[in-house]
Amino acid sequence: MSTANRSNTNSLPFLLMGIPGLEALHVWISIPFCFTYIMTLLGNSMVLLAVRLDKSLHEPMYYFISMLAVIDLTFSTAVVPKMLGVFWLDSREIGFEACFIQMFFIHTFTAVESGVLLAMSFDRYIAICNPLRYNTILTSSSTIQMGLLSLARGAGVMTPLMCLLTSLPYCKTRVIPHSYCEHMAVVELACADPSVSDLYSLIVATLLVGTDSVFITFSYGMILRSVMRLPSQEARLKALRTCGSHVSIILMFYIGGLLSMYLQMFSFGLAPHVQVLVADLYLTVPPMLNPLIYGIKMKQIQEGIFKLLWQLVRLSISQAD
Secondary structure (H helix, E strand, O other), X not given: OOHHHHHHHHOOOEXXXXXXXXXXXXXXXXXXXXXXXXXXXXXXXXXXXXXXXXHHHOOHHHHHHHHHHHHHHHHHHHHHHHHHHHHHHOOOEEOHHHHHHHHHHHHHHHHHHHHHHHXXXXXXXXHHHOHHHHHHHOOHHHHHHHHHHHHHHHHHHHHHHHHHHHOOOOOOOOEEOOOOOOHHXXXXXXXXXXXXXXXXXXXXXXXXXXXXXXXXXXXXXXXXXXXXXXXXXXXXXXXXXXXXXXXXXXXXXXXXXXXXXXXXXXXXXXOHHHHHHHHHHHHHHHHHHHHHHHHHHOXXXXXXXXXXXXXXXXXXXXXXX
C-alpha cells in the first residue's frame, strides 16, 4: 500500500461494536457499568481526599494507596464514558488517534499499577522485616520517586508499541468487535504483518509482569516468614491484616489481567460476548473494589474517610445555618 493511501486510510475513525451479540441488551448491561463507575469515582476520590487532608496518613504506604486511586480513576475514565456512550447513545465512532490514545492509557497505567504494587510490597517488606530503618529508607521523596519511576517505565515501554501499531495500515473493516480499543481486537484489523508489534508486546508484558510478580512473591514470602516469628499473636494478626489488603489487590490485578489476556488470545470455545465482558469487567470492577478493600482492611483509611465525611457534614450544616 502506498504511503498516501495508508495515510488516508489511517485517518478514518473506527467503530466500536460494544458487546457483540448482545446489542439489544446494551441499555440493561450499561446499568452495572454505570454503577461501578460512580462507585469508582466516589470511593477513590474519598481515599485521595482522606490521605490529602489527614496528616496522620502522610506516610509512604498511604501515598502508594493514593497512587493506586489515581490509576483506578484514570483506568475508568479512559474506558467507561465512551463505553456508556456506545451503550446509551449508540455513539460507536472513535477517531483513529483517540483510539490509540485510549489504548496507550490503558496499557501504560496497567504497567504503572504493576510497578506501584511492587513498590507497596517493598514498603511492607521494610516495615515488617527491617522496621528500624523504615523511616530512613522510605521517605516521602523516595516514595514519590518510586511512583514517578513506575510512570516513566510504563510510558517508556508503551510508546514504542504505539508507534509500531499506528504505523500499520488499517485497510480492513473499521469495526472493532469490542467495547473499547482493545489491543488485540484492533491489531486484527491491520492488513499488514503485525508480528513485530506482537513480539514486542509479548516480550514487554512477560518481562514486566514476570519480573514484578517474582519480586512481589519474594517480598511477601519474606514478610510471611518474619510474621510467623513474631512472639505476639496480636502482632502477627495485625501484620497479616495490613498485608492482606495488599495481597487481595495484587491477586485481583494479576489473575484478572492474565485471564482477560488469555481469553483474548485463545477463545477456548467461548462466545465473543463472554470474552468482551471479561475484558470490560477487568478494567471496571477492580477500580471500584480497591477502595472498598482499603476501607474494610485498613482501619486508618476508614478513620480518615469518616473524618472527611464528618467535616463535610459540619460544613453543610454551618452553611445551612
